[in-house]
Amino acid sequence: MLDLKYPRKTKTKTNMKKILVIGAGLSTSSLLRYFTQNAEKEGWLIRVGDQDGALAASKVANCKNAEGFELDGLDEEQRSPLIEWADLVISMLPARFHVEVAKDCIKHKTNLITPSYISDEMKALNQAAIDAGIVIMNEIGVDPGIDHMSAKKILDEIEEAGGKMHIFESFTGGLVAPESDDNPWNYKFSWNPRNVVLAGQGGAAKFIQEGQYKYIPYHRLFRRTEFIEIPGYGKFEGYANRDSLKYRDVYNLQDIPTIYRGTFRRKGFSKAWDCFVQLGATDDSYILEGSKNMTRRDFINSFLPYNVNDSVELKLRHYLKIDQDDPMFMKLEWLGIFDKVKYDFETDVTPAQFLQRILADKWKLGPDDKDMIVMWHKFVYKINGEFKEINSHMVVKGEKQPYTAMSTTVGLPAGICAKMILNDTIQIKGVQLPIHKEIYEPILEELEKFGIVFHEQEVVEPVLYI
Amino acid sequence: MLDLKYPRKTKTKTNMKKILVIGAGLSTSSLLRYFTQNAEKEGWLIRVGDQDGALAASKVANCKNAEGFELDGLDEEQRSPLIEWADLVISMLPARFHVEVAKDCIKHKTNLITPSYISDEMKALNQAAIDAGIVIMNEIGVDPGIDHMSAKKILDEIEEAGGKMHIFESFTGGLVAPESDDNPWNYKFSWNPRNVVLAGQGGAAKFIQEGQYKYIPYHRLFRRTEFIEIPGYGKFEGYANRDSLKYRDVYNLQDIPTIYRGTFRRKGFSKAWDCFVQLGATDDSYILEGSKNMTRRDFINSFLPYNVNDSVELKLRHYLKIDQDDPMFMKLEWLGIFDKVKYDFETDVTPAQFLQRILADKWKLGPDDKDMIVMWHKFVYKINGEFKEINSHMVVKGEKQPYTAMSTTVGLPAGICAKMILNDTIQIKGVQLPIHKEIYEPILEELEKFGIVFHEQEVVEPVLYI
Numbered sequence: 043m044l045d046l047k048y049p050r051k052t053k054t055k056t057n058m059k060k061i062l063v064i065g066a067g068l069s070t071s072s073l074l075r076y077f078t079q080n081a082e083k084e085g086w087l088i089r090v091g092d093q094d095g096a097l098a099a100s101k102v103a104n105c106k107n108a109e110g111f112e113l114d115g116l117d118e119e120q121r122s123p124l125i126e127w128a129d130l131v132i133s134m135l136p137a138r139f140h141v142e143v144a145k146d147c148i149k150h151k152t153n154l155i156t157p158s159y160i161s162d163e164m165k166a167l168n169q170a171a172i173d174a175g176i177v178i179m180n181e182i183g184v185d186p187g188i189d190h191m192s193a194k195k196i197l198d199e200i201e202e203a204g205g206k207m208h209i210f211e212s213f214t215g216g217l218v219a220p221e222s223d224d225n226p227w228n229y230k231f232s233w234n235p236r237n238v239v240l241a242g243q244g245g246a247a248k249f250i251q252e253g254q255y256k257y258i259p260y261h262r263l264f265r266r267t268e269f270i271e272i273p274g275y276g277k278f279e280g281y282a283n284r285d286s287l288k289y290r291d292v293y294n295l296q297d298i299p300t301i302y303r304g305t306f307r308r309k310g311f312s313k314a315w316d317c318f319v320q321l322g323a324t325d326d327s328y329i330l331e332g333s334k335n336m337t338r339r340d341f342i343n344s345f346l347p348y349n350v351n352d353s354v355e356l357k358l359r360h361y362l363k364i365d366q367d368d369p370m371f372m373k374l375e376w377l378g379i380f381d382k383v384k385y386d387f388e389t390d391v392t393p394a395q396f397l398q399r400i401l402a403d404k405w406k407l408g409p410d411d412k413d414m415i416v417m418w419h420k421f422v423y424k425i426n427g428e429f430k431e432i433n434s435h436m437v438v439k440g441e442k443q444p445y446t447a448m449s450t451t452v453g454l455p456a457g458i459c460a461k462m463i464l465n466d467t468i469q470i471k472g473v474q475l476p477i478h479k480e481i482y483e484p485i486l487e488e489l490e491k492f493g494i495v496f497h498e499q500e501v502v503e504p505v506l507y508i
Numbered sequence: 509m510l511d512l513k514y515p516r517k518t519k520t521k522t523n524m525k526k527i528l529v530i531g532a533g534l535s536t537s538s539l540l541r542y543f544t545q546n547a548e549k550e551g552w553l554i555r556v557g558d559q560d561g562a563l564a565a566s567k568v569a570n571c572k573n574a575e576g577f578e579l580d581g582l583d584e585e586q587r588s589p590l591i592e593w594a595d596l597v598i599s600m601l602p603a604r605f606h607v608e609v610a611k612d613c614i615k616h617k618t619n620l621i622t623p624s625y626i627s628d629e630m631k632a633l634n635q636a637a638i639d640a641g642i643v644i645m646n647e648i649g650v651d652p653g654i655d656h657m658s659a660k661k662i663l664d665e666i667e668e669a670g671g672k673m674h675i676f677e678s679f680t681g682g683l684v685a686p687e688s689d690d691n692p693w694n695y696k697f698s699w700n701p702r703n704v705v706l707a708g709q710g711g712a713a714k715f716i717q718e719g720q721y722k723y724i725p726y727h728r729l730f731r732r733t734e735f736i737e738i739p740g741y742g743k744f745e746g747y748a749n750r751d752s753l754k755y756r757d758v759y760n761l762q763d764i765p766t767i768y769r770g771t772f773r774r775k776g777f778s779k780a781w782d783c784f785v786q787l788g789a790t791d792d793s794y795i796l797e798g799s800k801n802m803t804r805r806d807f808i809n810s811f812l813p814y815n816v817n818d819s820v821e822l823k824l825r826h827y828l829k830i831d832q833d834d835p836m837f838m839k840l841e842w843l844g845i846f847d848k849v850k851y852d853f854e855t856d857v858t859p860a861q862f863l864q865r866i867l868a869d870k871w872k873l874g875p876d877d878k879d880m881i882v883m884w885h886k887f888v889y890k891i892n893g894e895f896k897e898i899n900s901h902m903v904v905k906g907e908k909q910p911y912t913a914m915s916t917t918v919g920l921p922a923g924i925c926a927k928m929i930l931n932d933t934i935q936i937k938g939v940q941l942p943i944h945k946e947i948y949e950p951i952l953e954e955l956e957k958f959g960i961v962f963h964e965q966e967v968v969e970p971v972l973y974i
Contacts, residue, residue, distance in 0.1 A: 245793055245794050246788050246791055246793075246794060246859075248794075248797065251814035252814055252816070254806075254809065254810065254814060255796070255797050255798045255810050256810060256811075256812075256813075256814060257788055257791075257796065257810050257811055257859070258788065258811070259727070259786075259787070259788030259791060259811075260727075261725070261726075261727035261786070262786065262788065266813065287797060320725075320727070320728065321725070322712050322723055322724065322725030322728065325712055325723075325725060327711055327712075328711050328712060328714075330721070330723065331714070331721050331753060332721045340720075343720065344720065344721050344722060344723050345722075345723055345724070345725075346722075347722075347732065348717035348718055348720060348722060348973055349973075350718065350973065393712075393723070507814055507815075507816065
């Protein structure tokens with residue numbers, strides 16, 4: 043059992059603000075650094091529970107106001123007294139578990155922050171949260187999170203000035219910093235590899251362009267990219283996210299003719315990645331019979347027509363129409379997909395699992411590598427009969443690990459938001475997103491002190507589609 | 509309420525054999541003709557229940573031993589006394605409802621026949637069926653059904669002769685007869701249009717070739733066709749069915765190096781159909797926002813990149829790399845997909861539903877049109893150190909509607925099987941498929957009298973993949 047060395051809220055009222063963090067995984071490093079560095083000044087008591095108690099303890103070891111311990115965040119009996127104790131909870135659990143935590147928070151009148159996408163079940167708790175006098179802040183990481191705040195800031199400014207939005211585009215990418223970019227894919231994993239392998243799956247990408255609905259099926263997604271240049275960082279390419287349409291409601295842009303959200307990769311990535319999509323190697327919906335005993339070469343060959351004489355290399359080139367001198371082929375070769383190397387899978391796996399295994403070694407962020415988050419928005423609006431365009435971008439590079447750009451841009455917005463809820467700078471109640479000025483303005487301001495800065499520029503000749 | 513003019517089995521024993529048919533839809537026409545024509549000779553009493561009582565009555569109007577009536581086949585209270593009355597039930601309900609009927613049949617010790625694929629729940633009833641002393645015969649239509657019987661006959665012959673199977677391939681297609689083939693797709697709907705639009709979806713196609721597992725994702729399926737020539741009928745092309753691997757167990761061919769099952773279309777169909785697959789127009793997984801008000805042209809345009817100047821035609825040609833003189837484009841134009849014609853959908857629909865609506869008009873089997881079923885098997889086996897190859901094919905053309913080839917090849921195997929169960933020619937019990945000699949032999953023999961004949965020939969030089 044836990045040693046509850048700090049008194050519970052229901053028993054004793056202290057002046058200290060009590061924070062409970064559920065989960066101490068990779069993405070919490072910067073968040074916990076922010077908390078521990080500010081604990082004394084802000085008068086915070088911080089408790090961090092994780093399945094791995096030692097890990098949780100190690101992350102707050104340097105802070106006398108904080109303790110880490112073993113916690114099964116899915117166990118209500120363990121979780122509930124801690125939520126009762128806290129003034130504010132940050133749930134870093136997988137997204138599907140947030141609603142249970144939220145219900146506990148409502149019961150114990152404890153504020154809640156999660157970086158995850160809001161679910162319909164979560165939305166349904168709005169009135170209960172208001173009645174409990176708490177805020178449940180969702181989508182306050184990087185994407186979603188910083189994207190909302192930075193976009194909404196400019197959207198609100200345009201609206202206040204009397205402008206009418208015509209085009210909104212927004213791209214974010216979790217990439218490798220140029221100084222650590224040493225592979226032909228210009229990509230390394232700075233986030234859950236599984237999500238990267240499955241990116242874009244589960245339905246057609248939806249958006250609207252000049253009032254026309256547009257749909258891209260998964261097997262075309264990586265061939266319908268846009269190129270964007272970020273000043274000082276060169277060219278990126280973006281592919282469409284699953285559902286851009288829903289952001290019309292989120293951003294109050296119901297009548298906007300064009301809205302498009304996407305994901306950044308370095309130029310050339312998507313075309314090469316599409317080879318795996320075309321083969322069927324990213325499929326996670328079935329078990330690949332025989333895959334336990336397949337070499338990487340066998341794996342690729344299982345998606346190619348049978349022929350006893352032709353090489354797997356030539357069959358792949360022919361099947362995917364890859365020219366002899368196409369650098370894309372070099373990307374594939376560099377991954378070792380044609381090697382006769384076996385893995386030690388215990389059972390047969392899905393194609394996506396096999397591919398992830400190949401990539402995990404090759405796209406690993408080395409111990410001294412730095413990652414990079416790139417975000418870019420485009421706003422075209424009409425004001426006084428004229429079209430205007432503003433572009434806005436942000437680039438954040440990681441520090442020494444584990445303080446990656448990913449960890450920092452996910453953790454700091456949540457950490458700052460926590461501070462502002464606890465010191466009443468943010469007073470909004472209910473189930474919220476960070477799309478209101480009273481939320482995004484102070485958070486964006488403090489983020490700038492950490493180098494998370496948006497650079498805005500007006501484009502002299504707006505780029506329209508018409 | 510029904511007028512039960514024939515005594516129930518539990519009350520009176522008559523010498524008449526009692527048959528209950530549940531469902532009187534399109535596919536039952538030939539089955540009911542077989543029953544009514546043989547009723548007097550065989551001493552059958554036949555009851556046909558359908559949601560549309562008038563339809564059921566009309567289909568057996570010419571037979572004094574038969575009656576049709578309104579029946580909700582999903583309502584156990586209505587269904588159960590009829591199953592109790594019958595000696596044998598034929599369930600033509602949608603496949604997912606068969607298990608409930610089967611449970612009633614076990615309870616009342618009534619034999620059951622269905623043309624649908626056997627489910628795991630159905631398999632689980634095997635012992636209960638044996639204990640009840642009944643047979644539950646599944647997959648006894650055309651595909652599945654005639655394919656099993658005709659293949660297993662030759663497979664058993666090869667095994668008896670001491671041969672060892674090396675390659676088994678099997679293709680079936682429901683097509684339009686040459687004399688009614690007057691559109692550029694060489695295709696008309698002779699079966700559920702929805703199944704045609706969704707064909708191949710729901711997972712990669714799986715098969716094995718020379719011991720190597722092969723997987724084809726949906727978006728590649730229609731580009732990995734094989735060409736087969738059927739003597740007297742010209743060239744067909746086949747695309748792979750979802751799961752050929754499971755037939756290794758069904759046919760007791762666990763170690764066979766190559767097994768491949770597929771679907772026939774006329775040559776050129778698949779490449780043109782692939783245009784819709786590539787666009788994403790066959791997707792049934794999401795509602796196409798705005799589709800209620802889309803013209804056919806808008807529908808196609810929603811899958812193409814936005815451009816204010818370029819035509820939908822040119823964008824499609826460019827996107828799918830269709831040459832100016834490619835006859836495939838003519839196929840697409842012939843469907844009217846570029847016309848500014850709206851439908852009267854009441855709500856937004858899925859892409860697949862929109863496409864089905866376009867095709868329903870264009871691929872309709874006209875009132876005087878004849879359909880055609882084509883089946884082809886290839887057997888390569890080793891005997892006395894030598895490879896041998898046998899090909900076997902069947903072509904059945906429809907009579908005047910509603911006696912289509914589809915109705916006849918689905919209904920006759922079931923009807924003949926019913927007769928043989930009732931007259932004890934088939935004595936097997938339990939949950940079965942028509943893969944045993946005692947079942948397939950007499951049925952294939954009688955099918956020949958109806959022109960459902962397999963032509964076998966030995967191939968002089970076996971076609972191997974090695």
